[in-house]
Amino acid sequence: MARAKASSSNSSGISGASGSGGGSSNAARNSGSVSMDGWRLRGKSFTGSSLVSGEGVDASGKGDIRRYSITIDRQMCVFPVTLLETPPESPPHAAGSVHGSRAPRPHYALVLAPDLTTGVFEGTVHIEATVHAETAIVSLNALDLEVRDAWLEVGGAPMAARAEIDAANERLHLHAPEGLAAGPVRIHIDFSGRLNDRLRGFYRSSFVDDGGAEQVLATTQFEATDARRAFPCWDEPDFKATFAITMVVDDSLFVVSNALEARSTPAANGQRRVEFATTMPMSTYLVAFIVGPLSVTPPIDVDGTPLRVVARPDRAHLSPFALDVAQFCLRYFADYFDRPYPGDKLDLVAIPDFAFGAMENLGCVTFRETALLVDPSTATQPELQRVVD
Structure with a gap:
């Protein structure tokens, strides 16, 4: 794992250290963002095996130049940065929704049906959460998903919710027809998405078998914040939850997830419905499910x-x-x-x-x-x- 340490080459006394990445130490490119003494450091990409220099300006445009060096695996790099005196504004709706401290430790009942031929997956998620203060908006994380239907349930009474996609902030806002009082709430969302080829989220992988034929599987990589590419959720490490995962797959394919298989029943069109036991409380980035022609x-x-x-x-x-x-x-x-x-x-x-x-x-x-x-x-x-x- 690459360890990075940043230091300023000017005399302003600003210094700090960046975090370590989740990839290999031989990674060709890295990028990062570091907060230091009230400044926000936003670095451009840099190469671990070469020296790159440049200059940045502060948010006011006064030309406050900084040049930073970074050491990765004992190799020195210099990269340009921009120092911002104020952090970016919070995304809209964040303060008045179930997102944040108003929905601790929820439970997710997730059903996914991936089609390895078309690359499309259909899904339904039911989330049990708690509203801690009255609100009319429920905000979750979602990215590259299409929401077909959504409704909220309070006291056993369902109410349709208007879904608003905020792609820039990777959020899904569900607008209730009336305010939600403090207390339990059930969130129901029907959605769909596509298996991507970017090795993150719910993605497509393949191999060539002994007979020379290409075989396809669907797998997951959610760290750090890519569970939102597979299902709507509060996709932050602190929002631990329990997960009951069900996969609907072709009968010839193997499927595995975080917990033991609880039951498997026949489904339509030569498929089977595989239900897994409920997990212990954990972060969304630790959720996993893999389906394919595996042994x-x-x-x-x-x-x-x-x-x-x-x-x-x-x-x-x-x-x-x-x-x-x-x-x-x-x-x-x-x-x-x-x-x-x-x-x-x-x-x-x-x-x-x-x-x-x-x-x-x-x-x-x-x-x-x-x-x-x-x-x-x-x-x-x-x-x-x-x-x-």
Whole structure:
């Protein structure tokens, strides 16, 4: 993981440090935003292996020049910035809605039906939340989704809601026909979207099988704020919630999510409806669901936790080393922290197209294939160490 440290080259005494990114340390490009001593630093893209210089101006346009250097993996970079004396204005409706402190710890009942042929997915989400102060607007995060219908339910009485898409702020505003009093509320939204090719949100991945045919799967990568690309939600880490996820998929496909499969029932048109157990409270960026022509190893019981590896069929034979490492780690850390693993199962899922090394989705950890699948008889020590890490 790349670590970045920024420092000013002028004499104003402004200094600060940027956060570390979620990608590989060999990433070609990085960008960031840092707040320092009342200033807001907005950096342009910079290259980790070269020096780039430039100048920025303050918000008043007075030409207050700053040049900042940044070190990434011991490589020095210089990049132009703009220093803003005031933060941007809050997006509209933010203060008078259920968004924010007015909807803590909700519960989501999410149903998704992805079509791997057309790349379209249909969805329904029912959210149980709490209104802490009277409001007429419910605001959630949503991006690249089409809302077909929405309604609110208070005291068992449903009321239609007018959906307003705020694409610039990645928000969905639901306008109630009358004010919502403080208390429980149920939010119902029917929506649709498309599997994208950007390796984030709910996206399309593919591989070529042993017969030379392309096989398609749908998978997720929600960190940091891309759950909103798959379903309307409060897509912020602090807004932890429980999730009951249901997937409607072709009967020939394998599907997995964060929790154990609770039941599977036949559906129309050669499909099946797979319901997963409700998760523990967690952030939206840890939600995961993967569907495709994949194989799964028989579960190994690790002190009550079922452990499996999910991979494309022609690489399933490369899973034993990862299973051995995972068994050791589950037992070691449960003993070290004197605390059991919190999930009801652990699946390690190898994804053909994956932007990072791995993603720590609770109960459904996704990996780049080379970070999980390996043949110990032919692998080098660094390749084995990469899986262990």
